[in-house]
Structures are given as C-alpha cells and as structure tokens.
Amino acid sequence: MIRVSCINKLDRYDPSERIQNVGGINADRSRWKLSQQEAIRWTEDPNKEDFYVEVNGDRVRVVVRISRYGNKYLTTQPDGEEQNNLLSLPECP
Numbered sequence: 330m331i332r333v334s335c336i337n338k339l340d341r342y343d344p345s346e347r348i349q350n351v352g353g354i355n356a357d358r359s360r361w362k363l364s365q366q367e368a369i370r371w372t373e374d375p376n377k378e379d380f381y382v383e384v385n386g387d388r389v390r391v392v393v394r395i396s397r398y399g400n401k402y403l404t405t406q407p408d409g410e411e412q413n414n415l416l417s418l419p420e421c422p
Contacts, residue, residue, distance in 0.1 A: 331378050331379070331381070332354075332383060332388075333351045333381065333382050333391060333415065333418065334354060334382075334419075335351070335352045335420060336349075336415055336419075336421060337352075337420055346402075347402070348402065348415060349365060350363060350364055351391075351403065351421075360421075360422070362421055365403055368380065368391075382414045384414050389405045389414055390406045391403055391404070391415065392405065
C-alpha cells in the first residue's frame with residue numbers, strides 16, 4: 330500500500346473538484362505527487378497498489394466515488410472519524 334500524506338486542494342463545493350493533487354514520501358525520502366485524475370486511474374487499476382491515509386495509527390483506504398454531478402473523485406472509506414480524511418491532510422509542497 331502507498332501512503333498519501335499530503336494534498337493540494339481548491340476551494341470548490343463539488344468534491345470532484347476539491348482535490349487537485351495527492352502526494353507522499355517514498356522510501357528514499359523523495360517526494361511523489363499525482364493529479365487527482367492520475368490517482369483515480371491508479372486506484373481503479375487492479376494491478377496497482379492501493380493508496381491509504383493514516384488516521385490515529387490505522388490505515389484507511391483511498392477509494393473512488395462519483396459525485397452527484399457524475400464526476401469521479403477521491404475519498405476514503407468511512408472510518409467513523411472523518412467523512413473524508415484526505416481533505417484534512419496538509420498541503421503538498
């Protein structure tokens with residue numbers, strides 16, 4: 330699994346437009362960043378590793394949902410704490 334530790338977001342109402350990029354840190358301490366569209370394609374590919382965010386020491390899987398407007402967006406599986414743990418992550422550099 331690949332940890333998402335930061336995002337870049339826009340001030341938008343539609344959840345499909347809020348997250349611009351997701352990112353994290355590789356094992357070699359280099360940074361990675363993908364656009365939301367790239368991350369959606371990655372998440373939907375059954376041959377790729379899953380993304381996750383860490384919440385209170387637990388891994389919460391990143392999933393793709395469809396907004397009421399019919400657009401795909403990234404969110405996390407419900408964990409009883411936050412509706413969308415991605416939106417609470419710090420901004421990526």
